Amino acid sequence: MSLLRVFPDGAAPVVSGTLGGMTDAYLRRLDATLAGPRRARRDLLREVADHLEDATEAYVAAGYDEPAAAALARRDFGTVAEVAPGLQATLGVAAARRSLLLFVLACVPQAFLWDGGLALAQTAHSEAPDTLVYRLLDALVEQGGFVALLVAVAGLVLTGIGQRWVRPAPWMLRTVSASTLTAAVLVIVTGVTMTAMSNGAEPLLWLELALLMVLPLALVARSARAAYAAA
């Protein structure tokens, strides 16, 4: 017997047999209740579907007919209202981790791209103005960015092996996600402002800025916003 299948594209699990309509509806309700990274959600729902399939089979082997067996399997698993908060918590952690990882990946190359290494601003014949505001923004993006990176790495540890000691509460995940969103937006605004203040910024520099800073950090901001909602 194989009642349950999960579409590989991440859609809700569906029932391939004819007797699992209620289980299918249960899985769809659960899917609609959960929010979080698509792959993690699909993985979780697939595991739930596998569990319900195994439990249904066990009840059938014990002598129940299939509809009764499926109903008992769902009853044992718990109602959507009972199990969704726990499952959502795991997705909230996964979403926060994803946005933190994206933030680290987007920020680590920035110093290499703009200051040292490639020094794209100089390559595009841009000259940093000698003004207090520019120097403040430069310090903000360098030192503030470094601190934000350290905090992001700490967040990754907290939501990883840190769970041995601390169970991330929803407010912690919301704080992490809001901080990630704020940091990403701040880096974008600071980078754009500094480029606008630079003398002789060429279109090439704006293009590089858009592709290498604004776009990746905009994706981080979007991911952090979704993580906030999933927490």
Next chain:
Amino acid sequence: MKADALRGHLDALILAVLERGPLHGYAIIEALAARSGGALDLPTGTVYPALRRLEAAGHLDSSWSDASGRRRRTYTLSRSGRKALAAERAAWVDFTRVVGDVLGPAT
């Protein structure tokens, strides 16, 4: 035994069940039920968040593998999971000794 009474102990119970070898989610729940003589009464859906949390903490490893001809997510106790289980056992022995001393009949 109701879910409330198990709060705080579920992680250790899962680690103990996996000490004997890798299992998938349903088999873990079956093993919990069998080893407790059916006394553990909790919505089985609450076990999966605990499994994910233990995996994120590094106490469990998981992979999709074939079990009885089907693909199932299978969990394995990691080295850190074994250490955590040993620590939980020691703490439990201390706890039961202390509480037992207090609850025991007056002599």
